[in-house]
Amino acid sequence: MGILVSTGRGGVGKTSFIALALKYLRDGKRPSDAEHPQDAKRILAVDADPDQSLAMMLGVDLEKEGVRTVSEIIFDVRDAAVDESVGKAIPARPDQIEFLFHQGGLYEGPGFDFFALGAKWTAGCYCLPNHWLKALMEKISPHYDFTLIDSPAGLEHLNRRITTQVESIFAILDGTKKSFANISRSKRLIGAIGIHTENFYIVANHIFPQGTEPAAEMLPEGTKFLGSVFRDEEVARRTIEGESLLDLPEDSPAYVSATKVLKKAGYQK
Ligand SMILES: Nc1ncnc2c1ncn2[C@@H]1O[C@H](COP(=O)(O)OP(=O)(O)OP(=O)(O)O)[C@@H](O)[C@H]1O
Ligand SMILES: [Mg+2]
Secondary structure (H helix, E strand, C coil): CEEEEEEECCCCCHHHHHHHHHHHHHCCCCCCHHHCCCCCEEEEEEECCCCCCHHHHCCCCHHHHCCCCHHHHHHHHHCCCCCHHHHHHCCCHHHHHHHHHHHHCCEEECCEEEEECCCCCCCCCCHHHHHHHHHHHHHHHHHEEEEEEECCCCCHHHHCCCCCEEEEEEEEECCCHHHHHHHHHHHHHHHHHCCEEEEEEEEECCCCCCCCCCCHHHCCCCCEEEEECCCCHHHHHHHHHCCCCCCCCCCCHHHHHHHHHHHHCCCCC
């Protein structure tokens, strides 16, 4: 049931952190049976970034799999590009969207399910796709032990409030003044707009000087520094090649350091 969200400035490592967390949690122990419904699956991964890079870092090719993004489904319905039989059987558009999502909007992968907001190929805001992202997530995330959400850069995704009850926010820090300022603003913003999170964690990225910690006075109150994800040439290479991070070797520096960070946050394997 726990919802984990990444946040931070552009390019700090939000998506790679979510991919590493998925690799770690996927193979871990389930919560106690009492908390764990019989039919629960382990992990739902959600790409809330219209630029969609999480799929690649998880080795998922939605197009090849024939899986539609939320935005694509909405526009299929709007443009009456859905199967005639669906249109006839389900007259209301919102019901069509939900039906089509369950039919072909959720990728079922090895040990995790995945869906993506996707890009919107028309002018205007992401209000409608976001509304649906939130609605669909609220509906299906209770069926999973963990929901991992990869966010776009900056603060706007927080304003969109795609989820309001979060277990842990992981704010990724690169050590620049801008990145500290981003974390302070994010912390303030979630309070102001009513996003409730049990934990607001700060994680240093691969650029942050290894083995050092940010000065406590640089971090907003109510946050906890967990440690660093170390630089790893294999992560850099796989990003360039568009390869999955899920089958990184167990001794990969990024994976080992990310597992330490997650353990410190109380996520046990
Ligand atoms: N531990 C690491 N070692 C080496 N390179 C890394 C590491 N983590 C991330 N990177 C590299 O940093 C770049 C940005 O990473 P990533 O895509 O995870 O960031 P992001 O915050 O999600 O970016 P965006 O804001 O564009 O969504 C990528 O090229 C990635 O390979
Ligand atoms: Mg990203």
